[in-house]
Amino acid sequence: MAVAARRKFRREGEERRRQDLIEATLDCVAENGLQGATVRAIALRAGVTAGLIRHYFPGKEELLQAAYATIMGRMTELAKTALATVEEQPRLRLAAFVEASLVPPVIDVRTFSIWASFIGRAGSDPALGVAHRAGYLGFRDEVETLVAEVLADAGRQASAGELRRHAIAINAIIDGLWVEGCLAGDMFAKGELAEIGIGSVEAMLGLRLRQGDVA
Amino acid sequence: MAVAARRKFRREGEERRRQDLIEATLDCVAENGLQGATVRAIALRAGVTAGLIRHYFPGKEELLQAAYATIMGRMTELAKTALATVEEQPRLRLAAFVEASLVPPVIDVRTFSIWASFIGRAGSDPALGVAHRAGYLGFRDEVETLVAEVLADAGRQASAGELRRHAIAINAIIDGLWVEGCLAGDMFAKGELAEIGIGSVEAMLGLRLRQGDVA
DNA sequence: GACGTTGTTATGCAAGTGTATAAATATTGC
């Protein structure tokens, strides 16, 4: 009689498997929220069976944490990339940074869905709250540094309080436009959000960023 | 022998029970996300047994939808209240609106958690996406009207495109500051976010909102 | 005060959950 044939499989490297499982987890979260991230759904998407998850992670909770760390790392890495623009002039660097934050791949509905799914629990889950705060502050500090350079370049000096307010405001408008761009990107023309973002920052700082060489 | 005593109960009005169940659902979602909103957890919090849910709703899905509609309605109602400020002068109205959007009860971590939990699925759930879009557009239109009044009051006229950009930008900065205020309210001094928000809007529009009578 | 209506509880069920364990097989070193 036909005994059920055992499934064929290949041994992947440990790093590769971990990565695949994390990616599968992020896919599940993006599509159906944390509810959709069951061990079986994750395993199915990763092309393995459920039991394997516990071979690479102590439990589902740890896999979710690893997935969250991954998406956060990816987001900040994108931000860093945007910050490390090749531009020399501070104003162009700030403009390039704002622009990079408001076009793909930073504007991305999948990333947003994952972010929202996790961040919704930041109020009750201390670990998530701390992680968010750290990411936010790191981001804001970068913005603040950038703003300080821009103002110095323009021959203006700002107090610590002014710098702080500028950084908070610029960070907020980027975040706000990012949310809308991710949620309803098709409501905006291509490049429109970046245009609005840069224009807003210019207005806030009271100087032009893009036509660069006026002191 | 002691037969298990059946639980005492009272018959509440239909409206009251529905409301209690919805509120319990929102509590559960706020605390543990959609995952935490199980029929048993909801019933426990509402002070009833699980079966009763299906007496008032066709299923859990419908209860969640009702809860989402409720929280959305509450948010837009708060926004409308902020918009219907008693101020006469357009500039003061806009300032009051921005301020109201950036202090409690609009700034509220519970509301934010619920919003994030639901909106995380807006990318995959068409109904949620449409609902968000409608709410956002309604809100933005109000902002646009307000801005138009302010500019007219200042003797300036703006094209439709300019109005649109202003509305998008102002909306974004309010959203961005709202997110941060909800997630990490203790990082900001009381009233600081409102101050930054109003200041940013002033910078964007190129006029003062609060000391009002210069044309 | 008895009675019927129906809001409410209690119980049960099939499907799905995370996890534990054993069996099987792909890979490595010889």
Added chain:
DNA sequence: GCAATATTTATACACTTGCATAACAACGTC
């Protein structure tokens, strides 16, 4: 080729999930 290893599958288990159903009791009506 062959044995050793540990990656991977398969299966089982206790628990939770949403939902169905029946028993019950609170309330309005006569």
